[in-house]
Amino acid sequence: MPKNAIAGKEQQYFQELIAWVKSQKPDKGAIAKKKYQLARTIGIKKVPKDILVYLHAIGDDVEAIRPYLQSKPTRTISGVAVVATMTRPSMCPHGSCTFCPGGLNSYFGNTPKSYTGKEPSTMRGIRNDFDPYRIIFNRLEHYIAIGQSPDKVEQIVMGGTFPGFPKKYQEQYAYYSFKAYNDFSQLFFHDGEFDIAAFKEFFELPADVGDKRREENVTRKILALKEQEVKSMEEEQIANEAAAIRCIGLTIETKPDWGFLSHGLELLRLGATRIELGIQNVYDESLAVTHRGHTLADTKKSIAELRDLGFKLNFHVMPGLPGVDGRRISHEMDVASLRTIFDSPDFRPDMLKVYPCMVMPGTELEKSYKAGVFTPLSTAEAAELIVELYRMVPEYCRIMRVQRDIPTYATVSGVDRTNLRQYVDELAREKGVISRDIRAREIMAGEILGEPALVVRDYEASGGREFFISMEADDTLLGFVRLRLPPRSLHPAITPSSALIRELHVYGQAVMIGKKEHGRAQHKGFGKRLMAKAESIGKAHGRDKMVVISGIGAREYFRRLGYGREGPYMVKAL
Numbered sequence: 001m002p003k004n005a006i007a008g009k010e011q012q013y014f015q016e017l018i019a020w021v022k023s024q025k026p027d028k029g030a031i032a033k034k035k036y037q038l039a040r041t042i043g044i045k046k047v048p049k050d051i052l053v054y055l056h057a058i059g060d061d062v063e064a065i066r067p068y069l070q071s072k073p074t075r076t077i078s079g080v081a082v083v084a085t086m087t088r089p090s091m092c093p094h095g096s097c098t099f100c101p102g103g104l105n106s107y108f109g110n111t112p113k114s115y116t117g118k119e120p121s122t123m124r125g126i127r128n129d130f131d132p133y134r135i136i137f138n139r140l141e142h143y144i145a146i147g148q149s150p151d152k153v154e155q156i157v158m159g160g161t162f163p164g165f166p167k168k169y170q171e172q173y174a175y176y177s178f179k180a181y182n183d184f185s186q187l188f189f190h191d192g193e194f195d196i197a198a199f200k201e202f203f204e205l206p207a208d209v210g211d212k213r214r215e216e217n218v219t220r221k222i223l224a225l226k227e228q229e230v231k232s233m234e235e236e237q238i239a240n241e242a243a244a245i246r247c248i249g250l251t252i253e254t255k256p257d258w259g260f261l262s263h264g265l266e267l268l269r270l271g272a273t274r275i276e277l278g279i280q281n282v283y284d285e286s287l288a289v290t291h292r293g294h295t296l297a298d299t300k301k302s303i304a305e306l307r308d309l310g311f312k313l314n315f316h317v318m319p320g321l322p323g324v325d326g327r328r329i330s331h332e333m334d335v336a337s338l339r340t341i342f343d344s345p346d347f348r349p350d351m352l353k354v355y356p357c358m359v360m361p362g363t364e365l366e367k368s369y370k371a372g373v374f375t376p377l378s379t380a381e382a383a384e385l386i387v388e389l390y391r392m393v394p395e396y397c398r399i400m401r402v403q404r405d406i407p408t409y410a411t412v413s414g415v416d417r418t419n420l421r422q423y424v425d426e427l428a429r430e431k432g433v434i435s436r437d438i439r440a441r442e443i444m445a446g447e448i449l450g451e452p453a454l455v456v457r458d459y460e461a462s463g464g465r466e467f468f469i470s471m472e473a474d475d476t477l478l479g480f481v482r483l484r485l486p487p488r489s490l491h492p493a494i495t496p497s498s499a500l501i502r503e504l505h506v507y508g509q510a511v512m513i514g515k516k517e518h519g520r521a522q523h524k525g526f527g528k529r530l531m532a533k534a535e536s537i538g539k540a541h542g543r544d545k546m547v548v549i550s551g552i553g554a555r556e557y558f559r560r561l562g563y564g565r566e567g568p569y570m571v572k573a574l
């Protein structure tokens with residue numbers, strides 16, 4: 001069905017519903033029934049949320065329907081709204097890895113390194129001039145326009161090697177990110193309540209899809225706001241601690257030789273909590289042949305230093321890379337590399353993104369492919385490997401992705417399905433392989449079955465001891481905390497007798513901060529119980545101080561548990 005036909009139907013739906021609500025003054029039950037009937041009659045598959053009715057109401061209708069419909073956005077399913085922001089087009093400090101597309105003057109033009117310009121996140125970056133302030137406004141508007149509450153945001157900064165950008169750029173990027181959350185909060189939330197009228201007025205809603213004039217007007221308003229009231233990055237961070245939209249986690253992407261202690265300290269200052277680290281595989285010859293610009297020793301050093309600063313670590317691995325002769329390494333070597341990542345205490349990631357190597361236009365690898373030297377993994381070969389990964393992944397790790405979001409039409413050769421995960425899952429089912437990773441066990445829609453209980457798993461990593469403490473019911477994960485007993489002190493706040501909390505995560509649908517809701521995993525006190533368990537384990541091991549790497553927007557939560565701020569961390573005496 002053409003897009004504007006759908007838009008036409010929705011238009012009719014909203015008009016008829018608004019007219020009916022105004023004339024009937026119905027109760028909640030009648031509205032629910034009418035919404036369903038009308039959607040069926042008009043031919044709309046999904047019954048639109050109440051807030052969308054508001055966004056389509058014009059003039060006096062807004063006030064007329066207010067007593068009858070919910071004007072608040074509702075929760076996001078995962079509990080946290082993810083906002084991906086792109087950095088500006090650039091090259092990496094070492095140049096380019098042989099398989100990596102994009103960058104400056106690339107086959108795809110000027111794009112952020114490793115992106116083609118065709119990914120949804122890059123396209124959003126292009127539309128917003130790679131300005132984090134505009135991208136964030138755009139994403140927050142989108143969340144609300146689909147009826148979801150983005151009050152807790154996890155921001156992921158994508159593109160290239162973030163610490164390799166000039167220091168000033170990095171700081172401005174963080175500054176404008178926090179400013180965007182704060183300004184959006186100030187404009188559209190008053191005393192914790194969402195102001196739908198102000199939102200509609202600012203974004204000039206309702207509007208037709210692709211209304212260029214509206215887009216230009218809104219962009220002008222956003223840019224004017226951006227330059228209003230210049231503060232320091234730290235001031236914006238502090239303002240975000242209590243804002244309606246809080247940034248509870250900030251992720252950046254880097255590579256091992258740009259992920260050492262000095263980089264980690266700077267990233268802490270900017271508010272980062274998670275690092276996506278491109279380690280690719282555990283073979284020095286592959287790293288050299290693909291011009292990674294770092295060695296395996298660098299990888300281990302980076303992992304250890306970032307972990308001892310408290311960062312959550314998400315490794316990017318790339319099966320199917322070339323080996324010493326430029327040909328693809330064997331299936332056995334790829335399996336052994338994945339096994340090493342879990343078996344060796346030098347690695348052991350908290351999360352994992354698996355990106356099977358693909359041949360991309362304009363890369364050095366494409367030349368090797370065309371010369372008949374390199375052959376990438378096929379979809380079937382990549383799937384076999386990922387099923388092997390499912391067999392070995394431990395409970396403390398989450399498999400985040402199994403392929404890039406590059407559309408297959410933009411590639412030369414390699415995995416040729418965009419739904420690889422589905423393909424892998426089917427293959428795993430056929431083979432009777434069940435992953436025990438976090439993603440496979442986490443609670444989805446908030447229904448808790450069975451009696452929740454604490455489970456503690458511990459393991460060695462980078463010379464220290466890790467405790468993965470989870471709240472589980474009927475083998476379903478309701479939340480977890482990552483506790484580390486670091487072997488050394490890399491920051492003045494981390495004394496030799498400190499324990500570190502690298503992550504606290506409680507699942508369930510997001511609820512507006514500070515409000516409780518029956519039957520959901522969040523705000524049921526699980527976070528508090530997990531933290532208490534972590535503190536008692538820390539004490540039992542002779543640690544007298546707990547240091548938490550906390551997202552800026554999560555600091556208030558830790559304050560309520562008796563923590564206070566020390567530099568970038570939240571700390572408490574045990």
Ligand code: SF4
Pocket residue numbers: 092095096097100101113114159160161255278292
């Ligand atoms: S470090 Fe990452 S982004 Fe940079 S060139 Fe290599 S693969 Fe691309």
